[in-house]
Amino acid sequence: xxxxxxxxxxxxxxxxxxxxxxxxxxxxxxxxxxxxxxxxxxxxxxxxxxxxxxxxxxxxxxxxxxxxxxxxxxxxxxxxxxxxxxxxxxxxxxxxxxxxxxxxxxxxxxxxxxxxxxxxxxxxxxxxxxxxxxxxxxxxxxxxxxxxxxxxxxxxxxxxxxxxxxxxxxxxxxxxxxxxxxxxxxxxxxxxxxxxxxxxxxxxxxxxxxxxxxxxxxxxxxxxxxxxxxxxxxxxxxxxxxxxxxxxxxxxxxxxxxxxxxxxxxxxxxx
Numbered sequence: 001x002x003x004x005x006x007x008x009x010x011x012x013x014x015x016x017x018x019x020x021x022x023x024x025x026x027x028x029x030x031x032x033x034x035x036x037x038x039x040x041x042x043x044x045x046x047x048x049x050x051x052x053x054x055x056x057x058x059x060x061x062x063x064x065x066x067x068x069x070x071x072x073x074x075x076x077x078x079x080x081x082x083x084x085x086x087x088x089x090x091x092x093x094x095x096x097x098x099x100x101x102x103x104x105x106x107x108x109x110x111x112x113x114x115x116x117x118x119x120x121x122x123x124x125x126x127x128x129x130x131x132x133x134x135x136x137x138x139x140x141x142x143x144x145x146x147x148x149x150x151x152x153x154x155x156x157x158x159x160x161x162x163x164x165x166x167x168x169x170x171x172x173x174x175x176x177x178x179x180x181x182x183x184x185x186x187x188x189x190x191x192x193x194x195x196x197x198x199x200x201x202x203x204x205x206x207x208x209x210x211x212x213x214x215x216x217x218x219x220x221x222x223x224x225x226x227x228x229x230x231x232x233x234x235x236x237x238x239x240x241x242x243x244x245x246x247x248x249x250x251x252x253x254x255x256x257x258x259x260x261x262x263x264x265x266x267x268x269x270x271x
Contacts, residue, residue, distance in 0.1 A: 005161065008110075009154050011102030019146045020092040022131035027051070027086040032079035037070050041106045042092040043153075044068040045124060049086035052079045055109035062088065066113050067153055072106040089124055091146060114156035123149050168193060169207040172200070173215065180220050181243045186213050221257045224250075228266055235262045 020040050027049075037055070044053065046062040053060045053068055054077035060068050061081075070076065080086045095105050114120065127145040130138050172189055189212055190200045204212045220242040227238045239250035255261050260268070 005157065008103060011099050011105060012150055012154075014099035014102060015095055015105065016097035017093045017095045017105075019131075019142050020094050021090075022127060022142075023090045023092075024128060025086070025088055025090065027078075027080050029080050029083045029085060031086075032077075034075070034077050037072060037074045037076045038092055039072055040092045040094050041072050041108070042070055042090050043149075044070060045089045045091075045120075047087040047089060049084045049088075050081040051086045051088075052077070052081060054078075058109060060109075060111050062086070063113075065115050066111050068111045069109055071109050074109065089128065091127070091149070093146070112153060112157045113160055114153055115160055117152060117156050120149065120152045120156070123152060165203050165206065168195075169203050172203075172212070173208070176212075176216055176219055180216065180223065181241055184216060184243065186211070217253065217257065220244075221254060224254060224262065225258065225265065228262055238262065 021038075024047075029049075044062075045067050046064050048064070049062070051062045053062065053070070055070050055074045057075070057077075059077075062068065098104065123145055127142065127149060130141045130145060172193060175189070175192075176184070186197055186200060189195075190197045193200070195203075201211045204210060204215055208215050210218070224238050224242045227233060227241060228235075231238075233241070235251065236247040239245075239247040242250070244250035244253070251261055258265065
């Protein structure tokens with residue numbers, strides 16, 4: 001299920017929720033089954049082993065570097081993969097007062113990649129121990145620890161987003177530098193790197209201060225300036241060299257971006 005990470009964080013931040021149950025499961029290799037999830041949403045944290053979890057037909061593969069969120073009353077297909085016992089922890093929670101403009105958490109399933117977090121492991125161990133002590137103080141500590149668990153999950157996920165976004169920006173900008181003379185569009189780039197156009201725009205605006213379309217045009221214009229000043233090639237030849245089959249269109253773009261026509265630039269330099 002697609003959603004914006006910030007929207008997810010906001011939904012938890014502005015909703016009132018309470019921990020219902022904390023479980024630790026061990027499932028033998030080869031086991032599979034189909035059932036309905038609990039009346040509450042929950043977070044699944046893999047510990048060891050591997051399995052497929054399907055929520056309403058959407059499959060997720062467990063990984064110790066990921067967490068999976070399942071909704072309430074969903075059709076759950078579960079299958080242990082390989083010859084190793086599956087171990088995981090599940091935290092079920094009840095939403096008391098939902099954020100109006102946020103996600104409906106009980107209807108939402110997703111996975112987040114968090115990487116390796118020793119702090120999260122420690123928090124989960126403490127949460128597991130506290131959850132089986134029946135007193136008021138332990139109940140308070142349980143709620144506090146659950147929010148600490150969520151915070152660590154979100155912080156780790158955001159860090160990976162930043163690293164991933166930077167890597168994507170560098171890879172896509174390098175591709176533009178190598179293929180600027182070819183027919184390129186924002187849609188082509190987004191499809192090539194399996195991104196939505198909005199996501200691609202966000203990444204470029206974050207690191208380049210402009211959208212990918214403007215970045216491509218600016219790179220082409222700078223390359224055209226270099227060719228105009230260092231070669232005797234005709235304007236229409238340079239237009240083709242930087243990715244424009246129509247010299248008139250190229251000249252209009254150049255005038256708009258650089259402030260003078262290609263011919264005027266050469267004339268100024270020669271004078």
